Ligand SMILES: Nc1ncnc2c1ncn2[C@@H]1O[C@H](COP(=O)(O)OP(=O)(O)O)[C@@H](O)[C@H]1O
């Protein structure tokens with residue numbers, strides 16, 4: 001991933017609803033939901049809607065939907081099984097200590113296999129048909145779960161647990177590694193959101209409800225044991241999951257028909273996995289970050305009970321804190337991406353772990369339960385963000401051949417981390433005990449659990465920083481500016497950070513005075529010492545000039561709407577490629593007479609092509625480039641057409657009906673109303689001087705403080721293809737071979 005391809009990122013998400021309907025001729029504001037992706041840089045919370053739309057889009061992918069259903073089933077079964085097994089283990093022994101021991105045993109047997117078998121399972125997922133791996137392990141787990149109530153003894157319970165977990169280890173990396181093959185890269189994040197929310201939010205709750213219901217049934221019909229029933233239900237979920245996956249050939253991918261992808265030995269591929277994880281900075285950063293975060297998580301789980309007691313809380317308080325973690329996680333996973341939006345996920349990951357660590361550090365010093373609750377939500381929030389970012393990066397940045405092993409290494413280390421800190425931390429707590437540290441004037445109460453929490457926080461901050469350093473190499477944008485501008489959704493500032501200039505578009509109907517104002521604005525900016533380039537659509541490039549000839553030619557009366565849309569898009573693609581992008585990259589102020597909105601208005605509303613189609617086409621053509629500011633010169637079409645006629649003979653579009661031009665005007669206005677902070681709408685019936693003055697005011701405010709190309713300190717060479725001239729168009733800005741980025745001089749509107 002590169003630094004900050006801001007516009008591309010914002011446009012990449014598939015938040016767009018499927019092709020919308022054509023705009024009715026007199027539509028007032030037809031753009032509210034079609035404009036969804038456009039709202040990315042408005043601070044109006046539209047991001048949350050975006051997430052939901054993206055998740056829906058992901059669920060429309062049939063194979064993924066099926067996999068998700070089967071995964072949800074297995075996950076539900078898993079939680080139900082865990083509840084049943086812990087209940088069963090506790091009931092099989094007598095006494096508090098023994099039942100605690102039994103619980104600990106169950107958990108230990110759940111975590112243990114991963115350490116040994118995890119990497120092996122990953123190599124397996126990379127080598128063999130993933131679908132068969134998943135089906136076979138599901139069937140085996142079905143058998144094992146069903147066997148627990150039949151055999152009905154504690155030793156077998158532990159053994160079965162161990163085996164179930166062992167087989168799950170083969171299932172998980174196969175699934176994790178298969179998902180990225182089913183979806184586009186940009187769909188992975190919403191897919192992961194969905195999976196995580198399902199696994200840690202929906203299914204455990206559902207399982208708890210079902211388990212409670214089973215207990216009710218048991219009370220009514222004592223002959224049926226609720227734990228047994230839960231285990232049978234659970235077993236069946238695995239059977240169903242196996243069936244679903246059997247019917248999903250796309251999971252196999254290239255591993256179909258038992259084909260062994262690599263020729264190297266099993267051990268060799270295992271070694272490859274480790275060496276890949278160790279030598280790829282991104283993966284190394286992820287592994288360090290995730291493992292460290294789970295060490296901290298283990299420490300928090302292990303100190304939880306002591307901590308709550310120290311705060312004077314009981315079981316209820318413990319439950320509250322426990323719930324707060326999940327609330328935080330859910331928030332982080334749910335709204336994290338729409339907050340982080342433009343930030344590179346490599347950055348989000350490390351930064352979020354650091355913040356989670358800071359929350360834990362504060363937690364270690366929190367005086368009251370309420371403050372602790374807030375801190376725990378915050379911690380969960382950042383942890384959720386980090387988890388999602390890390391998981392998504394593993395999916396998008398790791399090649400298919402090695403993905404299974406990478407996921408597996410991570411899951412092994414996570415479990416090892418949990419075991420170690422769950423084991424070590426209680427010792428630490430006991431060892432430190434309760435002390436008052438005498439600091440002369442004050443006595444600092446020091447307790448084991450607070451010290452352990454503090455250490456956990458330090459570890460999280462440390463691994464977060466380490467991960468950040470590993471993964472963030474060569475990013476030119478300073479972190480703080482990156483985060484602040486992303487939070488403010490300030491796309492202009494973000495492009496500036498990525499060394500881009502500013503794009504100003506003029507839009508409006510025929511004869512609105514765009515050419516006049518473009519020229520005046522460019523002259524003024526040049527007078528103020530800025531490198532300002534004026535350009536236009538259609539026709540600013542050699543290829544574009546040819547296209548302009550076609551689209552405006554009245555002899556082309558039969559040009560189909562879609563052909564027309566494609567021609568304008570082709571012109572735009574060439575324009576962005578040859579003129580706009582290079583000039584922006586050189587830090588110039590670029591003014592374009594017409595841009596994407598013209599296509600939306602003329603081809604979308606005018607020709608009634610679905611607006612979404614036109615938007616998608618234009619976005620694609622423009623590589624996601626959007627204007628930072630659009631100046632709309634609004635004018636009743638009668639007036640504009642009359643003006644234009646005074647100028648030259650009507651071209652093909654000018655000759656369209658008044659109704660057509662009315663729709664065009666409506667759409668321009670609707671687009672502006674949908675994003676008021678990116679538009680300046682002016683009444684074009686005012687005099688040219690009045691309009692020019694209003695534009696200067698707004699542009700001066702807009703540009704103040706931006707480091708743009710200016711003529712004062714000539715140094716850097718700028719390579720931009722000179723636009724083609726043609727009659728009646730503004731002269732292209734003089735080519736400034738010697739200009740440099742520096743602070744914008746004081747502008748004088
Ligand atoms: N504010 C204005 N009031 C009246 N006439 C104007 C105004 N601005 C421009 N014109 C005239 O209207 C005609 C079209 O202006 P132009 O800038 O070419 O518009 P566009 O580029 O939007 O088609 C020109 O003859 C121009 O002199």
Ligand SMILES: Cc1cn([C@H]2C[C@H](O)[C@@H](COP(=O)(O)OP(=O)(O)O)O2)c(=O)[nH]c1=O
Nearest residue numbers: 509510511537538568594598599602653654
């Ligand atoms: C850029 C663009 C222009 N057009 C139309 C609008 C104009 O009628 C025509 C040529 O634009 P332009 O030369 O700017 O015309 P004017 O100066 O008269 O406003 O192309 C589209 O239909 N779609 C587009 O994407």
